[in-house]
Amino acid sequence: MSRIGKAPITIPSGVTIDVSKSNMVTVKGAKGELKQQVDQDLELGIEDGVLTVKRPTDQKRHRSVHGLFRSLINNMVIGVSEGYTKTMELHGVGYRANNSGQLLELTLGYSHPIYFYVADEVKIETSMEKGQPPKIMLSSADKQLIGQIASKIRAFRSPEPYKGKGIRFAGEEIRRKQGKTAG
Secondary structure (H helix, E strand, C coil), rough: HHHHHHCCCCCCCCCEECCCCCCCEEEEEEEEEEEEECCCCCCCEEECCCEEEEEECHHHHHHHHHHHHHHHHHHHHHHHHHCCEEEEEEEEECCCCEEECCCEEEECCCCEEEEECHHHHHHHHCCCCCCCCCCEEEEECCCCHHHHHHHHHHHCCCCCCCCCEEEEECCCCCCCCCCCCCC
C-alpha cells in the first residue's frame, strides 16, 4: 500500500476544507483559496481536524492516483496556511532584473530586454544589492504554479557549465566543466 497515500493530513487552525459530491476539494486559508478535482473513486474523510484519502481497491490505477492526490491536497493545505517562496539568482556580468507590478524585465546579455508577465496569483519582488547577484523572489499559495513560473524564468538563460552564467535557484550548485587546455 502507498506510504504517502496512507499518511493523514492534519488541518491547521484557520484552514477549512470542503469536499463536494463530485470530489472537488476546496481549501481556504489566510493566504488564499485553492481548488483541485480529485479522482471519483477515491474517498475523502474529515474527522477531528484530520483528512484521510482512501482507495477502494488495489488496482494499478487506484494505487497510482492514491499518493498523488494525497500529496496535492497536502500541498494545498500548506500553501494556504504558510505559502511557498522561491528565490532565484542571476549570475553574469550586466545581468539585471526589475519589476513593475507583475511585469518582470530581465536583461540577460541578449540584444534586447525580456519582458515576462507573471500571473496575478504570484507575488514577485526583485532586489539588486551591491556585491550580491540580482535576486527574484516569487511567493504564492499554489506550489504548482510557482514552480511552473520559476521554470519558465530559468529557461530564458539556464546556467551554462563552463562559467556558471545564467539564472539559477538560490543555493543551487552548478556542476562545472574543465574547458579546453592550451596545447
